[in-house]
Amino acid sequence: MCFHTTIIMKEISLLFIAITIIKLACCENIVEIFHWKQLSHQKHFLEDAGDITFDEENSTTGPNESFVSYVNIPMGITHHKGRLFITIPRRNPGVPATLNVVDVSGFPNGDMSPSLKAYPDYITNQLHTDYHADPKRIVSVYRSKVDVCDRLWFVDTGRLEYANNSMQIQRPHLWIIDLLQDRKVRTFEIPESIVQFGDGMASLAVDVEAGSCDKAFAYIPDLVQAAIYVYSFETDRMWAFKHPSFQQNPDRANFHVAGFRFVWDDGIFSIALGKRDMLTHSRPVYYHPMVSTTEFTTNSETLQNESLANSGDYESFFQALGDRGPNTQSTMHYYDPETEVIFYSQVNRNSIGCWYTRNNFTAEEHDIVYLDHQHLVYPGDLNADVDGNIWILANNLPTWLYSKLDENKYNFHVWRMNPREAIVGTKCQN
Template sequence: MSYGFQRFFFLFYYLACFWPELRAESNLRIVNQWAELEFVFPDEETKQIALTKRHYVPGKSVPIDVDVQYRKDTLSPRIFVTTPRFGEGRPVTLGTVDENGKISGYPDYSWHENQGQNCEGLTSVFRTAIDECNRLWVMDTGNGGGTQHCSPQLLAFDLDNDKLVYRYRFNQSVYNERSGFITLVVDVRPGDCGDTYVYVADVSTYALVVVDVARNRSWRLTHRLFYPFPSRGNFTVDGENFELMDGVMGMALSPWRGNSDRFLYFHALSSTTENVVRTSVLKNDSFLADPNVDPKLIRVFPDERPNQAATEAMDRNGIMYFGLMDPPSIWCWNSATEYNQRNFHQVAEDRETLQFASGVKVINNLKGEQELWVLTSSFQRVITKSLSSNRTNFRIHAGKIPVILARSPCLFPPKNRPDDYYANIIAAPAE
């Protein structure tokens, strides 16, 4: 981020906070936008080799997720993006965005140039998560272009020095050749970085995989609510239609409230329902022997969204954020209220810039303020093969949550109701 852009960044927030009438209607600003992604290579020779081998085909890369690290030694945040390898031509699958909008491989280019042929590197990354211990968690599917080159692997990098501090390779007891490990959430006990669980969604074979980091083991859970709904497999975004039959994709953890149990909210991409389960249920690996977890422990909310959503995130106050497909928009829901459309409140709507919100994150800045970051794309044109470099296709948006929720009903739940009020009503306690 250049000095001039930094000045604009802080001027924007100053105006947004003190002169509300000057704010954009959505209260989300565009941080980066691209017609097609550009990449930084170690040198020109390396770039030419990638072009010759078709490891780099301009216009092929599609960003899916965004993450942000605020660093104490600089005013500018470090922005991460993922670019899964759906096919050939994607030179980097996880990178950082420089001040010119170009993407450099993270932690360096050597982790990416193998294109899945060396399982010590990164094959294809859909999503990441940064935890309170300043670790970047990376879920690598191991699958590039439809070929399972390597076992799926979960990695963690120490963001203080960008060194690998954890690697877990999944064995075939928890995945098969059709699996798609594409979304993860990290559950860390406050004050104890060693007590960490990671919940991974298998979008293609409809399961959740739990990784117990301290004990270096994992187990797989199946349940009917992890499946897509055939009636929700048709999508419309910006007037274009496509079909997808994807299972669990969106996941969000409730805030810590002084005990070891939290709620995991989740939904299939091809659905309009939201589900909830206590994390104590997920952490109980005795369910491994039961292919269908007790349905009383994993519950679905009775009401539904108006249409499909991809990912979601929850802030420290128990407010969830998610994008809807039609119209392209971002919404909030306070978990102290019932999950229904009366309690969904719009944060932003823009039919051009907010199409397909595939990355939604709540980020803490250096002042302890929470920010909402969203990555949107013309993903429908990727599916229909109508993507064009003549228009802007990908955008990263950001806004301070107190600003974007100013006067929003999401800030004013019923009195004397804690967050997760509704989840507590419908989700039976774990035995």
């Protein structure tokens, strides 16, 4: 018994040393920008919120709901020119704003736990007393994206996912906002012919080139319906693809995060856009279900073909790329055009992984650029800003779902990472 215990202790020590080496190699290349024990909002609504008041002790999100700090769980972050947009889906009553913003310009000398401000304002985020539909209001947002044309894209699911009172308040909408003027460019109501409910649209990718802003496409994965919805800005139309590779893999349904074991069934979760071919203007499209360790691929030419989508004859256009290996289930991922590396969150490992796209897609060719079992628990979002910096959000979601967060500790963390520096010393260095 003592002999085996000694061996186990040595293995644990070696593992700790290995983890420490990983962290030390990366700690200068990834910087913690913000952290919160619990989220808070500005103490007063903006002037255009009428006579609705807001304070930490006796606050309201409108005439029908009270602010509850604990249920405000950040799910997505997007950075644009000194502002960080934070999304909080309405999964419980008590969320004053599903789309929020904080100022990053004060880092590193500013407040590392700043109060949130509703974006574009509180009125747009406010629910009506009787929960009636209002296309001018935003109900619930999971994640957002900023494009090279300085526009913020997101899907309002239109759905309240309250445990005892889930309801589809209004049709899901795709929103596009001009961030230079803080004005809505367009909303597109996603028709019932595409999808009935909006709760499966937890992310999106935007395909556009600078100088051709009107020719943008949005690719929206639906993790519930196992589908990709494609929106053309130019034609203001949407179509859908469905394929077996969009579905979950039951063999990869077991998760072990923060001491909790659970089984999930999320299908296609994230879409990353590869390097564009300058001749064909097509680009590879990488995607994966969350409940899977397999990466799949298609191309933008396929997704942008509405006729092909309507024909249903596209089975061969979606193919498996390879497997990342055990315990590599991932939420979001991003292709960095400078390094040609895909970075992805590993929720089972509390880490950020990488793969150099010129290498074979095998487990042996993947590596970890950062790992932290304390401050990177459930990295639920990962994307890049227009300057190429990668932003990561870890939110301790499994603890919140299956136990209770310690409100005396920092539970939510926002990181910034330089891709070129992050891959130094890894298999992804090129």
